[in-house]
Amino acid sequence: MFAFKSITKRFGQTMVAEHIDLQVEAGEILAILGASGSGKSTLLHIAAGLQKADSGEVWLNGENITFRQPEKREIAMMFQDFALFPHLNVWQNVAFGVRLRGVGKAAAREQAQNWLAKLNLSHAANRTIAQLSGGEQQRVALARALIVQPKLLLLDEPFSSLDTALRQQLQQEIIALIREYHIPALLVSHDPAEAALTAQHIALLADGRIIQYGTPAELFRRPVSAQAARLLGCLN
Ligand code: ADP
Ligand code: MG
Numbered sequence: 001m002f003a004f005k006s007i008t009k010r011f012g013q014t015m016v017a018e019h020i021d022l023q024v025e026a027g028e029i030l031a032i033l034g035a036s037g038s039g040k041s042t043l044l045h046i047a048a049g050l051q052k053a054d055s056g057e058v059w060l061n062g063e064n065i066t067f068r069q070p071e072k073r074e075i076a077m078m079f080q081d082f083a084l085f086p087h088l089n090v091w092q093n094v095a096f097g098v099r100l101r102g103v104g105k106a107a108a109r110e111q112a113q114n115w116l117a118k119l120n121l122s123h124a125a126n127r128t129i130a131q132l133s134g135g136e137q138q139r140v141a142l143a144r145a146l147i148v149q150p151k152l153l154l155l156d157e158p159f160s161s162l163d164t165a166l167r168q169q170l171q172q173e174i175i176a177l178i179r180e181y182h183i184p185a186l187l188v189s190h191d192p193a194e195a196a197l198t199a200q201h202i203a204l205l206a207d208g209r210i211i212q213y214g215t216p217a218e219l220f221r222r223p224v225s226a227q228a229a230r231l232l233g234c235l236n
Helices: 040-048 090-100 105-118 135-148 164-179 192-198 216-221 226-231
Strands: 001-012 014-025 029-034 055-059 075-079 151-157 184-188 201-206 209-214
Touching: 001 040, 001 090, 014 040, 014 055, 014 209, 029 040, 029 164, 029 192, 040 075, 040 184, 055 105, 075 184, 075 209, 090 105, 090 135, 105 135, 135 164, 164 192, 184 192, 192 216, 201 216, 201 226, 209 216
Parallel strands: 029 184, 029 201, 075 151, 151 184
Antiparallel strands: 001 014, 001 055, 201 209
């Protein structure tokens, strides 16, 4: 299980997080829904250890990891822009994390092939990244994230650049993998439909605060304020 405990963060005068408390259970997706610039990516960076909170704690599976180095956190991250390595081919991209952990080339390649098969990408194992479509690149990024068996998956608007059909397919694949491997996942998005389709719980983020938290059904049935309704797309 993952938790933020009273996370506070400001950049100069801008308060991006003010006493944020959130929890995600293994196998579930928590969506953080907020407008652009509301601090969503910053929260993920704090979870990953790429940025430091001013105060508050980050917990993972009963351990306080607030001061742990990013590479020791066993957290994987997937971005909107894939961030794949252009100089490595597909299987080398997928194998990267296990190679880094000292697994030999042949064994790492076999693990990568298994993940590529799981994501219907076996045919592309030896291609360069430039030879893949956007959807394929995003599935390579997913395989690369999961091959290291992370204890938490962070998803920073990973579907935004995909068209509707591909987006829905990838969403279903991610949901199934998170269930199968029993990983907690934090998804940040500005798209209410995406949050509703993928997450068990949604947290609405505005002005550095969680203004509402609940299941998608609860939120859409009863937004607590006009601001909440707007974030959910129920008001213009
Ligand atoms: P979101 O992902 O919701 O669009 P971000 O977390 O990227 O929002 O940014 C939240 C706010 O913090 C924005 O106003 C952004 O300009 C600011 N910000 C983000 N990162 C930095 C930084 N490293 N230094 C200064 N300001 C930042
Ligand atoms: Mg962002």
